[in-house]
Amino acid sequence: MSDPIRTHPEIAVQGVQSKRPGWLDFATSSDHKDVGRIFIGAALGFLALGVVEFFLMRLQLMLPDNTLIAPVTFNRLLSVFGVTMTSLFALPLAMGLITYLLPLQLGARSLAFPRLSTVALWLFLSGGAMTYVSFFYTPPEAGPIALPPLSGDLAFIDNNGTDVWIAAVGLSTLGLVLQAINVIVTASRERAPGMAWRRFPVFSFSGVVTSWLLLIVGPAMIAGLTMLIIDRHYGGVFFNAGESGSPTYFEHLSSIFTTGVYLIVLITAIGVISEIFQTFAGRPLANRRAVLRSLVAIAVLGTLAWMQNMMSAEIRPGFLYAAMAFALALIVPIGIVIWNWFGVLAGGSIKMRAPVVYAIGAVSLLSIGLAGEMMQSLIPVNWLLAGTTDSTAGTGLVLIGGSVMAGFAALHYWLPKMTGREVGEGAGKVVAAVIYLSTIVIAACFYLAGLEGQPADTYRFFEGQGLDTYNLIASIASIFLMLGVLGGLTNLTLGVNHGRRVGHDPWGGSTLEWFALSPPPPHNFDLVPDVRSSEPMHDIRRGVARDSAEAAEAVESPEPVA
Amino acid sequence: MLAPDPASSSTGSEINTLYWIALAIAAVLILLINVGLISMLVRGRASKGSSPAGTRARRGTTFAVGGLLAVLAIGVFVVGVVFTEKAGVETTAASAADSESQMDGSDTEAMAARGEKTLQILTSGQQWLWRYQYPDGTFSYYELVLPVGQPVEIELESTDVLHRWWVPGLSQKADAVPGKTHVLKFTPDTEGTFEGASYAFSGANYATMRTVVRVVSEDEFERWLDEQGADIADAQKWVQDEIAENGPYGAIEEAGGGQ
Numbered sequence: 001m002s003d004p005i006r007t008h009p010e011i012a013v014q015g016v017q018s019k020r021p022g023w024l025d026f027a028t029s030s031d032h033k034d035v036g037r038i039f040i041g042a043a044l045g046f047l048a049l050g051v052v053e054f055f056l057m058r059l060q061l062m063l064p065d066n067t068l069i070a071p072v073t074f075n076r077l078l079s080v081f082g083v084t085m086t087s088l089f090a091l092p093l094a095m096g097l098i099t100y101l102l103p104l105q106l107g108a109r110s111l112a113f114p115r116l117s118t119v120a121l122w123l124f125l126s127g128g129a130m131t132y133v134s135f136f137y138t139p140p141e142a143g144p145i146a147l148p149p150l151s152g153d154l155a156f157i158d159n160n161g162t163d164v165w166i167a168a169v170g171l172s173t174l175g176l177v178l179q180a181i182n183v184i185v186t187a188s189r190e191r192a193p194g195m196a197w198r199r200f201p202v203f204s205f206s207g208v209v210t211s212w213l214l215l216i217v218g219p220a221m222i223a224g225l226t227m228l229i230i231d232r233h234y235g236g237v238f239f240n241a242g243e244s245g246s247p248t249y250f251e252h253l254s255s256i257f258t259t260g261v262y263l264i265v266l267i268t269a270i271g272v273i274s275e276i277f278q279t280f281a282g283r284p285l286a287n288r289r290a291v292l293r294s295l296v297a298i299a300v301l302g303t304l305a306w307m308q309n310m311m312s313a314e315i316r317p318g319f320l321y322a323a324m325a326f327a328l329a330l331i332v333p334i335g336i337v338i339w340n341w342f343g344v345l346a347g348g349s350i351k352m353r354a355p356v357v358y359a360i361g362a363v364s365l366l367s368i369g370l371a372g373e374m375m376q377s378l379i380p381v382n383w384l385l386a387g388t389t390d391s392t393a394g395t396g397l398v399l400i401g402g403s404v405m406a407g408f409a410a411l412h413y414w415l416p417k418m419t420g421r422e423v424g425e426g427a428g429k430v431v432a433a434v435i436y437l438s439t440i441v442i443a444a445c446f447y448l449a450g451l452e453g454q455p456a457d458t459y460r461f462f463e464g465q466g467l468d469t470y471n472l473i474a475s476i477a478s479i480f481l482m483l484g485v486l487g488g489l490t491n492l493t494l495g496v497n498h499g500r501r502v503g504h505d506p507w508g509g510s511t512l513e514w515f516a517l518s519p520p521p522p523h524n525f526d527l528v529p530d531v532r533s534s535e536p537m538h539d540i541r542r543g544v545a546r547d548s549a550e551a552a553e554a555v556e557s558p559e560p561v562a
Numbered sequence: 563m564l565a566p567d568p569a570s571s572s573t574g575s576e577i578n579t580l581y582w583i584a585l586a587i588a589a590v591l592i593l594l595i596n597v598g599l600i601s602m603l604v605r606g607r608a609s610k611g612s613s614p615a616g617t618r619a620r621r622g623t624t625f626a627v628g629g630l631l632a633v634l635a636i637g638v639f640v641v642g643v644v645f646t647e648k649a650g651v652e653t654t655a656a657s658a659a660d661s662e663s664q665m666d667g668s669d670t671e672a673m674a675a676r677g678e679k680t681l682q683i684l685t686s687g688q689q690w691l692w693r694y695q696y697p698d699g700t701f702s703y704y705e706l707v708l709p710v711g712q713p714v715e716i717e718l719e720s721t722d723v724l725h726r727w728w729v730p731g732l733s734q735k736a737d738a739v740p741g742k743t744h745v746l747k748f749t750p751d752t753e754g755t756f757e758g759a760s761y762a763f764s765g766a767n768y769a770t771m772r773t774v775v776r777v778v779s780e781d782e783f784e785r786w787l788d789e790q791g792a793d794i795a796d797a798q799k800w801v802q803d804e805i806a807e808n809g810p811y812g813a814i815e816e817a818g819g820g821q
């Protein structure tokens with residue numbers, strides 16, 4: 001739809017001009033590649049805003065008793081930052097990559113519901129626009145997750161900021177849920193002949209798992225937000241204590257959602273890292289089936305462990321033990337995935353290209369964040385660490401490892417497919433190192449400050465609590481984190497516009513997206529291949545090599561004329 | 563540096579012990595993954611080229627690794643349950659101790675003599691301070707004074723939004739939810755002053771919602787309670803007198819308020 005000349009050569013001949021400007025065609029396109037590109041581009045834009053907000057908050061928390069930023073302004077930054085990093089960056093980035101790549105990896109010509117994906121995109125974009133336009137009237141200020149009663153009753157915050165938060169999270173989640181339906185239907189109905197579930201590329205499989213997950217956790221959040229709106233403006237009592245409601249109900253619903261977001265980040269990262277390790281080591285996962293099943297297990301067990309975010313709430317011990325059991329059970333599938341990565345790396349001679357460097361950094365950050373999460377799933381340790389800056393550190397490590405590092409890895413790996421151009425390798429590696437080191441420093445400072453009892457999300461800490469050094473170092477490191485992320489984004493933009501042209505198959509990957517042209521035409525493939533194994537692209541290359549060898553043989557030794 | 567605040571109650575010490583165990587396990591896992599990652603990279607780069615045969619050979623190990631990890635997960639879970647029971651259900655443990663001592667019938671009296679009576683403190687969170695009410699009706703803001711060695715039941719409430727009460731080393735974290743009473747139990751066993759705060763985002767001045775727990779000897783506690791009671795009575799009497807003298811708003815105007 002974006003390029004009528006290529007789809008309909010007769011237009012070129014007859015010279016029919018599109019009446020609408022190009023950008024409007026692009027913005028309203030229902031081609032999964034256009035939708036995916038806008039999803040990714042917008043998500044990265046929100047990432048840029050997010051790191052700047054983070055830096056501003058760290059500026060306020062650089063010194064004890066600092067009064068640089070007023071409490072209300074800080075809380076607004078904090079609330080907008082919360083929406084930005086989850087609903088406007090991490091989820092849409094994952095969804096954008098899936099939207100772009102899943103049809104290509106599965107040998108499909110489009111998504112099952114092309115128009116639905118445009119609607120999904122614009123729902124998400126309007127959520128994002130609403131969040132940032134609110135800076136001109138009333139931004140949200142009820143915290144990263146606006147829990148009732150603080151958010152449920154106008155008596156506590158008597159402006160419409162909380163409504164902005166509700167609408168932004170709600171619209172973006174609704175868009176993502178619609179797109180998740182699209183992805184699931186596409187994966188089951190549109191794949192190439194022979195593309196059985198067991199042959200799915202790990203990334204596409206992770207996309208299907210995260211879509212199912214979104215289909216479960218998204219509506220939980222949308223339901224909670226709807227009830228919250230009714231409570232706020234239409235006399236509802238869903239979350240009103242003493243009127244047969246309870247604020248804890250909302251905490252459950254939002255915990256299910258935030259746990260889901262965490263898992264989507266993790267599962268998408270596993271998909272990306274698996275693809276990159278396989279391609280650059282030139283070697284498949286030893287036990288694909290175990291890895292694919294592990295992804296499902298992570299989604300199921302992780303979601304069931306939602307109450308591990310609520311261990312200080314008054315919940316009967318049986319439920320808390322169940323949450324602890326589910327959270328600890330995650331050790332098994334995550335361990336199996338990492339073991340399989342080890343197998344790939346140990347057996348292949350890996351090329352240390354930028355995607356690999358990013359992926360290794362991502363694994364390292366994820367390992368630390370997940371180990372921290374394991375600690376916090378033990379109920380007494382949770383009483384010690386939850387709600388302090390330590391839990392911020394754990395979440396941050398997984399978010400930066402899983403979304404920023406693995407996200408940049410994915411973009412370095414797949415942007416050549418999207419644009420036909422390569423992203424700068426040297427700058428990419430430097431950026432990876434800067435982000436990795438600054439994240440480690442910030443996380444360590446947060447962890448140590450949390451042990452000293454610094455609460456999370458506060459606009460101020462006090463002198464004489466032993467927190468000065470940690471906060472100062474974290475603030476200085478946040479400058480490097482910001483520069484790293486912004487530098488990485490600049491590098492990606494430069495690559496898109498001015499990168500070296502690298503052709504259609506720069507890495508020699510084993511999945512079908514490398515069979516398409518770079519950038520792929522609107523219909524993706526002239527010829528949809530039959531899939532015979534989990535490495536269809538290798539089969540195609542082997543087939544081509546065999547055919548050309550035969551042809552060469554035929555030329556060299558012509559059949560004797562008898 | 564990696565140590566949590568020193569424990570000043572049995573709950574606190576169980577929490578801290580488990581913390582060290584968890585930290586050790588986490589450190590081992592982090593080390594295994596990261597060292598493993600680097601050594602596999604080095605090995606892979608040395609080996610030059612892939613061997614599909616090796617791929618097949620590795621398949622069986624997945625089950626072994628999975629089994630090993632399952633054992634680890636179950637082990638950590640059991641340790642977690644044991645410590646949760648030890649840390650969280652102190653009164654149950656105390657009553658169990660009671661019944662035990664009744665069986666051998668020796669130190670029941672000693673326990674009674676030590677005043678093993680639970681001190682109930684009605685604790686209510688409000689934007690942005692903590693209010694503590696003692697059994698005799700005396701109350702205090704910000705500072706909670708407790709006698710050492712006596713079991714305490716904190717009955718947590720909130721008058722407005724969600725708050726979370728925690729004093730490091732002394733107790734677990736517990737949510738204060740409006741409309742509910744959340745009871746947590748611990749026995750402070752060290753005299754001293756302990757700083758705590760609210761650990762759930764509760765609005766504009768959340769950062770200032772701090773608290774202090776002063777654990778003192780029994781005598782000092784009684785003395786403090788009397789003094790505090792007298793102060794409150796004095797203050798109330800002053801207000802009553804002012805109202806009697808200057809009418810209901812006089813006291814406020816005199817104090818420079820009331821605009």
Ligand SMILES: [Cu+2]
Nearest residue numbers: 725760764771
């Ligand atoms: Cu509070």
